[in-house]
Amino acid sequence: MGDIGEDMAEQMAEQFFASRGHGVLSLADENTGYGIPISYGYDPTTSRCVIQLVSEPESQKRSFFETSETVTLTTYDYDSNDNWQSAIATGSLVSLSDEEVATWAAAVYFNQAAQTDTPVRQEGSDREISWHAFEVDSLTGRQGTEERGSTTFK
Known part of the structure; x- marks a missing residue:
């Protein structure tokens, strides 16, 4: 079994995070947590x-979106116990x-x-669409200890 990996350099964590486009957004309402798979676009100039x-x-x-003050967005790639990467961003949601x-x-x-299929996502009159910015306050990354030859991400 692999170890817990090693920290990524800040720039490498940001590049990995920006390259993914999907992850799990963790929301909360008091002591109740709620995680949802989500697609995102990342703007590194504004974080x-x-x-x-x-x-x-x-x-x-929608209820959890409205009550969460601090949220996390986690993205990862896993090939084996020694060959993996993950990034976790913490921040807040703001309506656009x-x-x-x-x-x-x-x-x-x-x-x-990642995986945005607009016509399917917008079908149905009972669905509501809203846009939000996730303002990243902190971003950290970790990776497995297998030798990585480049910083090119999948």
């Missing part, structure tokens, strides 16, 4: 992720205005977010 939330009006996901979506956020999201 913000762009998230498009598609949900039912009374969904548990229509103008922010039109001027920069939608471009960041659709250029980088």
Whole structure:
């Protein structure tokens, strides 16, 4: 079994995080946690992720989005016990205005977010779509101890 790995340099963690486009967003309401798989686009110039939330009006996901003060977004790649990488960002969610979506956020999201299939995601009149910025306060990364020849990420 592999060890717990080693810290990534800050720049390498940010490159890995930016390259993924999907992960698990962990939300909370008092003492109750809720994690959801999510696609995101990361803008390194502003240290913000762009998230498009598609949900039912009374969904548990929407409720947790509205009550979470501090959230984490985790992304990872696992090949073996010694060959893996992960990055964890901690920060807060902020609703985006229509103008922010039109001027920069939608471009960041659709250029980088993984597995976004807009027509399917927007079908159905009972779904609500909202845009959020995940403002990253801290970003850390770890990796397995297997020799890595480059910083090119999948």
